[in-house]
Amino acid sequence: MLNNTTRVNVIVFGHLLDITKSANIAIENVSDTNELVQQLELLYPFTNMRFAIAVDKKIVNENTPLNDNSVIALLPPFSGG
Amino acid sequence: MLNNTTRVNVIVFGHLLDITKSANIAIENVSDTNELVQQLELLYPFTNMRFAIAVDKKIVNENTPLNDNSVIALLPPFSGG
Amino acid sequence: MSAKQPKNVFVQGPIEASFIADSIQKHSSQTNIGAHSIFLGQVRSDLIKARKVAAIDYTTYEEMALEEMHEIREAIFLKYQLTCMHIYHSLGKVAAGEICLFVFTSSKHRKAAIEACEETVERIKAELPIWGKELFEDDSYQWKENK
């Protein structure tokens, strides 16, 4: 099982795009959303940015396990209408 | 002052028109709205008909004196919109 | 823009969708508006004692209705932060499926427009001397009663 690294696709929206510059980020070796956020914070200056996390199109409020096919979205506060 | 008879113009709306057949009725010798209603009830079968009375375009809820130029409207329940 | 001048609100016959579109379009130059709330009353073909409503024929006591409408308008403008308000009510015959009432409020933020529109509709129904005569398909009629 050593070669079974998790690779998740992260989609980025709103003002977070100004920081990532890219709408799609691949992150490897993360098993849950807490680990994902830690990884992202190493890569990008996300400090003080407010955003929700959706896993497979559902917003999650607690640490959530991820698997190889998870689609994670980083969602800044909505401003439609 | 004997020849000084009050003559008021009564405008009729809605289902009351089905009874009066006329939209304008002249009524003489009435000094207030109570007297007017009594006169009208002698002329028309108004029993059990619900209507408000407007004197000079304002709905009156109490007996109101009339004068020679008063315009009285008989207003069944409104049903606009 | 102003609640000061009495305005006519009556339209002969139904209110057309194109008229509503024109009213909306006219507001595109007012770029301080963020929200519009619109209420439309449409004539229903209710079935009453096996007779179907084909149209409603509206009459009013116009002089009184315009004075009342002016009072309602002033009260609504005092109570809500509106940019503008437009009200149209049909007179004469309006067939089932056609529009007989058009209330249109605009404001910077949605709350004022939505609440002002709703209150205006309620006041119009309760306070304007307007009567609807429901004309049935068999040429009989009855006077409408609002709930």
Place this chain on the structure above:
Amino acid sequence: MSAKQPKNVFVQGPIEASFIADSIQKHSSQTNIGAHSIFLGQVRSDLIKARKVAAIDYTTYEEMALEEMHEIREAIFLKYQLTCMHIYHSLGKVAAGEICLFVFTSSKHRKAAIEACEETVERIKAELPIWGKELFEDDSYQWKENK
């Protein structure tokens, strides 16, 4: 008529007044409708730190937004006696003065249409993953924040 099928709600660019008129017109054949309630969101040219908003550029997480919208639609149909409900939101650039949101509810009596429209607008603003980027006249921008 049905809340069962997911429907697309997104429109590229502004929502035109003629599109709104067509939507209204289409309901004239539904003679069981007595009331329509419409909410329109219009892009304001707010002045922010001496820069004027010229347009808003809307983006969405479409797959998620359509699922959320479907849930909102089902909840509203369960809660209110509606005849129908139509919702459109712009994507891409909408200039100041143009319409970016169109919510349209219809019912037999006014209460259901009015309340359903208001609740739907609130839920759209709070729950749909949509972001507005305010484009200023000087070509700078900022991300919009809803109150």
